[in-house]
Amino acid sequence: MSKLHDERFRLPISLVVLVAWAGIMALAAHFTAGSQTSVVQFVSHGVAWPIVIAAGFLLLVLKLMGWRDVGFRSFELFAALKLMWLPAIYVLAFGAIALVLGLPPAENLAFILINTCFVGLSEELMFRGILFSGLRSRLELRPSIWICCILFGLIHVLNAVQTGQLTVAALQAAAAFMTGTMFLAIRLRTGSLYPVIILHAVWDCMPLLIATHLGDANPDQPLPAQIYFAPLFVLPNFLYAFYLIRPRKLRDFDDRQAFQVAEAG
DSSP states (O other), X not given: OOGGGOGGGHHXXXXXXXXXXXXXXXXXXXXXXXXXXXHHHHHHSSOOHHHHHHHHHHHHXXXXXXXXXXXXXXXXXXXXHXXXXXXXXXXXXXXXXXXXXXXXXXXXXHHHHHHHHHHHHHHIIIIIIIIHHHHHTTSOHHHHHHHHXXXXXXXXXXXXXXXXXXXXXXXXXXHHHHHHHHHHHHHHHXXXXXXXXXXXXXXXXXXXXXXXXXXXXXXXXXXXXXXXXXXXXXXXXXXXXXXXXXXXXXXXXXXXXXXXXXXXX
């Protein structure tokens, strides 16, 4: 067995992949930094290629490393929907507002849908997939959960490069930490990445549809993260995540095998 495929090197390799992935994603911020292009315009006027490339990079890593325990597993749809009732309320509320305000032109809508799908795939595969599995190879369940969620929050501080506003980026990072905890709780309870990839994509998509109207009023204004993703706004989801991963629900998970069982064929 080569060192790259030795389980002892799983976590270091996962961290290297995270750094490389963050570098690719930073290109998205570079495209809009210091320009007249808002986040809304960036995702609604074309394919966000850095995001697509980042997702492709992670899929290539999985292929090369042969990691089959990151969460690409079947799941029970009804059970997953029951678990996601609270974030679904948020999504439905945003969707209703977007419908009342009016959807953007078909071309812009298509680009938003495409780009948010790739964001959902890329971020969930990186954090709730590759990184979390890497952490689980060396750490107990609880430390793995919190380290994964903290790193997911911290990566959003890089948004300050795009907005030039560290305070706004810090607020978004705190909100991302909370939302990421909810995503990971659902990933743990369903045993699959698929539900959280879908939820993540929709979660990002709905506010962007609303923000297209704000962009029309002030096209130079970046997506106001302090409005849509403020920590207080997502606090209910964060508390719900604690409920989902309460000790009584996780005590039956085997410490090593529950999240590292290779899928058959």
